Amino acid sequence: xxxxxxxxxxxxxxxxxxxxxxxxxxxxxxxxxxxxxxxxxxxxxxxxxxxxxxxxxxxxxxxxxxxxxxxxxxxxxxxxxxxxxxxxxxxxxxxxxxxxxxxxxxxxxxxxxxxxxxxxxxxxxxxxxxxxxxxxxxxxxxxxxxxxxx
Amino acid sequence: xxxxxxxxxxxxxxxxxxxxxxxxxxxxxxxxxxxxxxxxxxxxxxxxxxxxxxxxxxxxxxxxxxxxxxxxxxxxxxxxxxxxxxxxxxxxxxxxxxxxxxxxxxxxxxxxxxxxxxxxxxxxxxxxxxxxxxxxxxxxxxxxxxxxxx
DNA sequence: TAGCAATAGTTTAATATCTAATTATTAGAT
DNA sequence: ATCTAATAATTAGATATTAAACTATTGCTA
Numbered sequence: 001x002x003x004x005x006x007x008x009x010x011x012x013x014x015x016x017x018x019x020x021x022x023x024x025x026x027x028x029x030x031x032x033x034x035x036x037x038x039x040x041x042x043x044x045x046x047x048x049x050x051x052x053x054x055x056x057x058x059x060x061x062x063x064x065x066x067x068x069x070x071x072x073x074x075x076x077x078x079x080x081x082x083x084x085x086x087x088x089x090x091x092x093x094x095x096x097x098x099x100x101x102x103x104x105x106x107x108x109x110x111x112x113x114x115x116x117x118x119x120x121x122x123x124x125x126x127x128x129x130x131x132x133x134x135x136x137x138x139x140x141x142x143x144x145x146x147x148x149x150x
Numbered sequence: 151x152x153x154x155x156x157x158x159x160x161x162x163x164x165x166x167x168x169x170x171x172x173x174x175x176x177x178x179x180x181x182x183x184x185x186x187x188x189x190x191x192x193x194x195x196x197x198x199x200x201x202x203x204x205x206x207x208x209x210x211x212x213x214x215x216x217x218x219x220x221x222x223x224x225x226x227x228x229x230x231x232x233x234x235x236x237x238x239x240x241x242x243x244x245x246x247x248x249x250x251x252x253x254x255x256x257x258x259x260x261x262x263x264x265x266x267x268x269x270x271x272x273x274x275x276x277x278x279x280x281x282x283x284x285x286x287x288x289x290x291x292x293x294x295x296x297x298x299x300x
Numbered sequence: 301t302a303g304c305a306a307t308a309g310t311t312t313a314a315t316a317t318c319t320a321a322t323t324a325t326t327a328g329a330t
Numbered sequence: 331a332t333c334t335a336a337t338a339a340t341t342a343g344a345t346a347t348t349a350a351a352c353t354a355t356t357g358c359t360a
Contacts, residue, residue: 014276024295128297145174147278
């Protein structure tokens with residue numbers, strides 16, 4: 001974004017690449033999650049439902065890790081999903097610190113219904129790239145993401 | 151993320167590429183914005199200061215467009231920057247609908263101080279890729295982002 | 301010139317998001 | 331057996347974020 005920034009080539013390259021990375025990601029996310037508004041679901045709520053759908057019941061800390069969010073945040077998102085009867089909290093008997101999240105029947109029906117649309121939206125968005133290009137992009141993102149000291 | 155999703159090759163490829171794209175972006179953003187906590191600045195506040203720093207005074211709608219945010223959001227972020235005396239709102243005389251945002255002296259000093267660190271953080275993060283790879287990534291992101299019907 | 305459509309900004313109501321502090325529970329160490 | 335460190339979840343307090351409704355202003359048009 002800083003059009004009038006004058007740094008070294010290395011600096012302007014890093015800045016410019018970062019801006020393009022962020023813009024592409026936000027654009028794809030916006031386009032592919034637009035359909036969620038029909039179901040009054042947020043991106044985060046969809047993320048939680050999707051995790052439970054594909055990976056099965058799990059505790060909130062695990063959901064937080066998979067979605068790159070804090071446990072405090074997951075508490076809020078799950079509160080809202082629970083209000084709508086889409087997920088259920090079940091305190092673990094083995095270790096009472098844990099709360100296992102389960103999809104309710106309503107939650108399962110909903111994610112079953114919208115997930116195929118979601119996949120089609122992503123496929124459609126990535127038509128902008130050839131299969132080779134998608135693999136290159138995936139590979140570069142993986143390399144970039146993995147080589148950070150967090 | 152949906153490890154146990156079984157779709158066509160095209161579908162799994164789009165899903166997998168998207169997940170890697172998001173993770174890389176969020177990781178880089180987290181790593182390169184960590185230093186903002188020292189100044190009690192949020193990523194959004196930094197974005198507004200940076201826009202004003204590099205592009206000069208501009209109205210809030212323009213800031214919203216540059217930062218891919220709603221004008222309602224910019225109102226809130228600017229409220230918080232204004233409370234701290236980092237930016238100033240000046241109503242335009244030509245067209246009284248517009249409010250031009252200016253960096254105050256304090257705002258200018260702050261962004262001048264932290265921006266070099268920010269650039270160095272990005273340069274460091276992108277060391278994970280060679281210069282060629284960065285250019286490939288930028289090019290792929292640009293192509294991907296531009297070919298969406300928003 | 302009166303009126304309407306468009307635009308900038310704000311407000312409202314809701315959800316998201318974080319850090320830090322807190323509670324409850326567990327596991328390990330002495 | 332007790333104490334302590336770690337972990338899961340929540341709460342508190344703050345900021346971010348959006349859509350939709352609203353106010354103020356402007357420009358166009360009939």
